[in-house]
Amino acid sequence: MKIGVITFPGSNCDADARYAATVSGHQAVQVWHKDEAIPSDAEVIILPGGFSYGDYLRTGAIARFSPIMKDVKRFASEGGLVIGICNGFQILCESGLLPGALIRNENLQFVCRDVLLRVENTNTPFTSACHGLMRIPIAHGEGRYIAPPEVLERLEAQHQVVFRYVNELGEATKDSNPNGSINNIAGIINEAGNVIGMMPHPERAIEPVLGSSDGMVVFESLTMHVQRAIESTT
Amino acid sequence: MKIYSEIDVDVSTAHELGLTREEYDRICEILGRTPSYTELGIFGVMWSEHCSYKNSILLLKTLPRTGKRMLVAAGEENAGVIDVGDGFGIVFKIESHNHPSAVEPFQGAATGVGGILRDIFTMGARPIAALNSLRFGELDSDHTKYLFKGIVHGIGNYGNCFGVPTVAGEVYFDRCYTDNPLVNAMAVGVVRTDRMASATAEGVGNPVYIMGSSTGKDGIHGASLLASREFSAESENMRPTVQVGDPFAEKLLLEATLELIASGVVVGIQDMGAAGISCSTSEMSAKGHVGMEVNLDKVPLREDDMSAYEIMLSESQERMLVVIKNGYEAQAKEICEMWEVPLTEIGVVTADGFITIRKSGRLVAHIPAESLVLGGGAPVYERERSKPSYLQLTQRKVDVGPKLQQDECTGVLLKLLSSATIASKRWVYEQYDSQVGTNSIIRSDGDAAVIRIKEIPNRAIAVSTDCNSRYAYLDPYMGGAIAVAEAARNCACVGAEPVAITNCLNFGNPYDPEVYWQFAEAVRGIGDMCRVLNTPVTGGNVSFHNESQQHAIFPTPTIGMLGLIEDIDRTVGNSFTNEGEVVVLLGWQRAELGGSEYLKIVKGRITGTAPFIDPDEEARLQRSVLRLVRDGVVTCAHDCAEGGLLVALAEMTFLHGIGITAAIPFAHNAANLFGEAQSRVLVSVPQSSLAALKAVSMEESVPMVELGRTGGDVFAIKDLVGIPVSDLKNMYDTAIPDIMSVSLV
DSSP: OEEEEOOOTTTTTTTHHHHHHHHHTTTTEETTTTTTSSOOOOEEEEEEBOGGGGGGGGGTTTTSTTTTTHHHHHHHHTTTTTEEETTTHHHHHTTTTTEEEOOTTSSSSEEEEEEEEESOOOOOOOTTTOOOOOEEEESSSSOOEEEHHHHHHHHHHOOEEEEEETTTTOOOOSSSSSSSOGGGGGEEOOSSEEEEEEEEEEGSSGGGGBBBBBTTHHHHHHHHHHHHHHHHHO | OOOOSSSSOHHHHHTTTTOHHHHHHHHHHHHHHHHOHHHHHHHHHHHHHHHTTTTTTHHHTSSSSOOOBBBSTTTTSSSSEEEEEEEEEEEEEEEHHHHHHHHHHHHHHHHHHHHHHHHHHTOOOEEEEEEEEEEEEETTTTHHHHHHHHHHHHHHHEEEHHHOOOEEEEEEGGEEEEESSSSEEEEEEEEEEOOOOOOOOSSTTEEEEEEEBBBBBBBTTEEEEEEEOOGGGGGGGGGGOOOOOOOOHHHHHHHHHHHHHHTTTTEEEEEOOOBBBHHHHHHHHHTTTOOOEEEGGSSSSSSOOOOOHHHHHOOSEEEEEEETTTTHHHHHHHHHTTTTEEEEEEEESSSSEEEEETTTTTTEEEEHHHHSSSSTOOOOOOOOOOOHHHHHHHHHOOOOOOOOOHHHHHHHHHHHTTTTTTOOHHHHHHHHHHHHTTTTEESTTTSEEEEEEETTTOEEEEEEEEHHHHHHHHOHHHHHHHHHHHHHHHHHHTTTTTEEEEEEEOOSSSTTTTHHHHHHHHHHHHHHHHHTTTEEEEEEEEEEOOTTEEEEEEOOOEEEEEESSSSTTSOSSOOOSSSEEEEEEEEEEOOOOTTOIIIIIIOOOOOOOOOOOOHHHHHHHHHHHHHHHHOOOSEEOOOOOOTHHHHHHHHHHHTTOOOOOEEOSOBHHHHHOOOOSEEEEEEEEOOHHHHHHHHHHHHTTTEEEEEEEEOSSEHHHHOOOOEEHHHHHHHHHHHHHHHHHSSSS
């Protein structure tokens, strides 16, 4: 399938996302933030990691005003699949496509390391191929997820929490939480189930030579999603 | 010719700008008149130690600076370039930012990273890795913790935002760096050799542009007064001379620069680091044997009331000077507009060889470009040297230390593993994004970092930095030689052939004959080892005047090494990966304790002489290790370094929690167990490959000793240590976080 990866000024994981999409058998296309429209044949849009606008003001706060974001909202409202990774997740929260916010890590330090994720909901287009724990890198200074109690309750009740930081036994403990996120939340999905945001970087874990290829399942899930869609229409 | 001067200058003005009477006289002679204030300022920075290498260049020229893989001559461009085949080159360089980091740790370190990254991409290369070599005082003062925290934060902040993975480095702690920490930043990039840009101005009539950020009052006198003098009580007041970094601006500058170069519109380009517009205009002109006319009224400024002097000396970051081909200005503009990078025409290339500067309709400077630069008219000195008197005190014979029993040996091992210099640097490297770019194959889990080159299938490079300055203090010649050897050994341990170095030479005041002797000896040691290992010097940086409170730092000749890997599947890390393998020590076991971490931590002394090293033995060892890794004989390889044999063995158990049962077949004195004899590498090998290992060891005449076997979860060394790996690892992991979590405001 065709995956559009948006490049904001300051995005620095855009090339990695395109590379991962290509390695996993998809077609990747760069979308410039000043473009007014997403390519008509793109089936998935990735908002990549990085420091859009230098993280100035607040992470993601300026990128949400980029011209392309208007069309991303339109695309999402029509059911298009959108993935926000790291800074992309922050932009999705800032633009209201996902609830809650990402603030500075609890220890106030940037953190880059591999984390273990438990997939809480495999009934999404992004996680249907997932099984077992995933080892995926994180690299962020502002990845501590927070949300008001009523929002959090709804997220949990509706299985919108997709990824949680866990230890090797699969338990969401304080020690396995790298940034102080509430309920060890690493990634969430919107109510409609087509917009996902995650702090870990699946595009960095796509080949054994990089230490893990667990991130591949996200891209494989997309392939399965398309196949199912084709099967259901035929 | 009427030259406007803001104030009248004389020799006392020259003194204030860091120039000597002789240098002032020479300037008057070159110009045939008294210089204007702006001109004197330009000479002041260009002839500063930092820009002119006036006290080091003669010795640097004795280093081996040629090699068949070198694509540009050493020191000719902003960084060295090594041919890696298939039409690609690796661009790399290391540079210091010590003085700025001492007075403003966050910005000082951040702009050090920014500066070295510009050196890489100004050549048309995309940065693929960053490294850093840091030195601090002991972590027992709040000030040192403040510097440590701020510098690590600054490095991380800049590199992370810019989008380059910080993949390796080293951190040492010694009292001598208390007021003068060292921040040596290295960057590595990949370039298509047919798209390399040069820092040369050519073509009379071609327009000259300034690209990137606007020019402000930050960093004025950074090179001349801050970097080229010792610290004093007033240094704190020099904080305004430290530049302020904007990694976001640099990221945009990177993309715009690479696109400009790729589009073919660039004649020449140079980044603005030390001495800003003064340096870039004069160096680019001198190199192309042309001149430049610049109108300072066109330079975008951050504040209106800047004088010509201030504009010429500003070290505002994220700026480039570019000469564009006549007729291609519109194309250049279009590229920069897309990336929202300002591009402003400020002058033109001329034939007369002069830097001609105008402001407000007045001529403010008119100087032959050649007279300003290294290799041209900049002064060159050979300073007086004398063997330091402290050596009489330190070079006492050190015996092999006591024979250690189990309890004592375990105690020493735990103490060493939790000493800040040896302990895990995870607290540091987890603050750096080490993976962006998805090329980082080996990071903290190997003796050198391994970065793949996506452009060339299966190919990778290894990079490392190294310098044990304690050895250099005790014997600068050996210290220089060992720094090269160890950096190369680190590359060999991951399966990379060491091919070239960049160096960052950090010393005290060169006008002190004892310091100059250290410098000369270290350079001699580097040169000798580089010749034997066939790793030429591609460039680098000299940082003098690293002194405070009347004492110089330990001489610290940091080496950045580049190694090549032909097959990405034939690399190994430095940790045991399988149970039941044979652990072998390759190399020469010499009972030495001089300059060891053991002596420092256990005895509180920095004495003796540096470990012995024989370049020929070292070359044979490295060749053996390289063969063993490349032929798939060994599954991991680790250099014996600080802390010696037992510390190295312990380090190999940590990553996978695989223990070892071994015996040390040498006398159990401190020197054999914790001494830092050179030319030793530990490897782990499956029983089935042991014969292949023996064959290589015989062929290369490198001694080998079987120590024991991997397995279990205990670090069990017969009669010496028997303790769970997890206990050792806990000490190793928590030492620095524990120190940093206490009493830091």
